[in-house]
Amino acid sequence: MDDxxxxxxxxxxxxxxxxxxxxxLTWQVRRGAIYGLLGLNGAGxxxxxxxxxxxxxxxxxxxxxxxxxPQRQGVELKRRVGYVGESPCFYEWMTVYELFAFVxxxxxxxxDAAFAKSLAERFxxxxxxxxxxxxxxxxxxxxxxxxxxxxxxxLILDEPTGGLDPVARREFFEGVLAEYQTPDRTILxxxxxxxxxxxxxxxxxxxHEGNLLMDCxxxxxxxxxxxxxLRFAGDPPPHFTAEGILRYRVDGREGRAVxxxxxxxxxxxxxxxxxxxxxxxxxxxxxxAFVEFISERKSP
Amino acid sequence: xxxxxxxSSPTPVYQQIISQIKYxxxxxxxxxxxxxxxxxxxxxxxxxxxxxxARAYSDLEREGAIVGRAGVGSFVADNPPAVRSRxxxxxxxSEFDKTLAKAYHLRLSRPEIEDVFxxxxxxxxxxxxxxKE
Numbered sequence: 001m002d003d004x005x006x007x008x009x010x011x012x013x014x015x016x017x018x019x020x021x022x023x024x025l026t027w028q029v030r031r032g033a034i035y036g037l038l039g040l041n042g043a044g045x046x047x048x049x050x051x052x053x054x055x056x057x058x059x060x061x062x063x064x065x066x067x068x069x070p071q072r073q074g075v076e077l078k079r080r081v082g083y084v085g086e087s088p089c090f091y092e093w094m095t096v097y098e099l100f101a102f103v104x105x106x107x108x109x110x111x112d113a114a115f116a117k118s119l120a121e122r123f124x125x126x127x128x129x130x131x132x133x134x135x136x137x138x139x140x141x142x143x144x145x146x147x148x149x150x151x152x153x154x155l156i157l158d159e160p161t162g163g164l165d166p167v168a169r170r171e172f173f174e175g176v177l178a179e180y181q182t183p184d185r186t187i188l189x190x191x192x193x194x195x196x197x198x199x200x201x202x203x204x205x206x207x208h209e210g211n212l213l214m215d216c217x218x219x220x221x222x223x224x225x226x227x228x229x230l231r232f233a234g235d236p237p238p239h240f241t242a243e244g245i246l247r248y249r250v251d252g253r254e255g256r257a258v259x260x261x262x263x264x265x266x267x268x269x270x271x272x273x274x275x276x277x278x279x280x281x282x283x284x285x286x287x288x289a290f291v292e293f294i295s296e297r298k299s300p
Numbered sequence: 301x302x303x304x305x306x307x308s309s310p311t312p313v314y315q316q317i318i319s320q321i322k323y324x325x326x327x328x329x330x331x332x333x334x335x336x337x338x339x340x341x342x343x344x345x346x347x348x349x350x351x352x353x354a355r356a357y358s359d360l361e362r363e364g365a366i367v368g369r370a371g372v373g374s375f376v377a378d379n380p381p382a383v384r385s386r387x388x389x390x391x392x393x394s395e396f397d398k399t400l401a402k403a404y405h406l407r408l409s410r411p412e413i414e415d416v417f418x419x420x421x422x423x424x425x426x427x428x429x430x431x432k433e
Contacts, residue, residue, distance in 0.1 A: 034349050170347060178344035183351075199307035199348035219312070283310035 011061035036201030082147035137168030242274035
């Protein structure tokens with residue numbers, strides 16, 4: 001299975017009643033990527049992940065994870081893919097170490113007990129504490145331990161830091177990066193907390209109302225989405241159009257516009273030909289770029 | 301050596317890493333032969349992708365600012381003073397560019413800008429330094 005494609009979907013769709021939570025998704029994630037599936041709440045991210053893990057049956061289309069069919073090869077899939085969801089479900093009466101032993105039973109071949117123990121120590125988890133006594137942050141760390149202690153090739157993180165305080169969120173990602181990430185492993189993470197993952201993800205996909213609107217490297221996305229300040233000889237006109245320019249509005253003595261297809265030199269020339277005197281291009285961070293991009297798609 | 305990466309800044313992360321390391325070399329905070337933190341440690345502490353750090357390190361290596369020794373780590377190269385001085389001049393030039401752009405927007409004339417510059421230079425009382433070759 002070595003074309004380097006770790007996650008693949010073809011026309012994947014899932015309907016609930018008459019509403020398509022995921023619509024005709026054709027998508028690939030390559031080995032070694034840290035891929036961020038971004039989108040607003042309700043965009044379809046969790047549904048997508050549940051389809052990928054075989055927890056939901058698709059209405060149409062198919063998915064392959066490490067070449068495996070989640071519907072027919074679910075058991076093997078769960079042995080090779082680590083998964084951390086938003087609200088981990090445990091047997092609350094177990095202690096941390098009892099949970100480890102329980103999970104180890106299902107991951108016999110690759111479970112590394114010594115590694116699991118060192119992870120617990122790294123996260124300051126007391127092995128003999130009952131899971132029911134742990135805080136949210138500690139529960140997330142327990143989930144992470146059991147997800148990576150068997151060194152899976154693929155790690156799925158579905159809004160893993162939901163409800164965690166800032167310290168716990170940082171410790172979670174530090175743990176992922178220090179203890180798990182290597183060039184031959186792939187991480188697929190979904191989040192609506194864009195800036196939190198912006199340093200980590202090198203590939204992004206933007207899901208909106210069940211449709212994949214963007215699928216490219218983080219760098220490419222940031223090179224294309226820009227905000228621009230336009231200056232005119234006189235007062236800025238109330239309306240202004242040029243090729244590729246969106247959402248122009250007057251902002252004091254300047255005009256402000258957005259482009260989703262910035263091309264250095266070319267974009268400025270088009271704007272100047274359309275009547276602006278000067279253009280200042282502003283770089284955006286991932287969250288701001290995401291907001292500009294999605295604002296274009298949202299119904300007014 | 302402490303790197304502080306701001307992932308919510310519009311400046312790309314790999315560029316922040318490169319700038320901060322070059323700055324540390326130019327100020328002497330990092331000396332030739334000093335060992336840089338590992339890719340893994342930088343990535344984990346700042347919660348950024350290891351590939352991004354690796355890329356910054358490899359760019360720095362290509363520029364000759366650092367040297368990678370397989371299995372051992374990355375080290376600051378033996379930068380001669382001329383190279384440090386050139387890096388320092390480039391960094392100060394780009395800071396000047398930003399200030400000059402601001403001065404232009406604030407409609408200062410050229411003589412006014414020169415005035416302000418000399419005034420601040422006199423104020424600061426820089427210790428005498430031999431100019432680098």
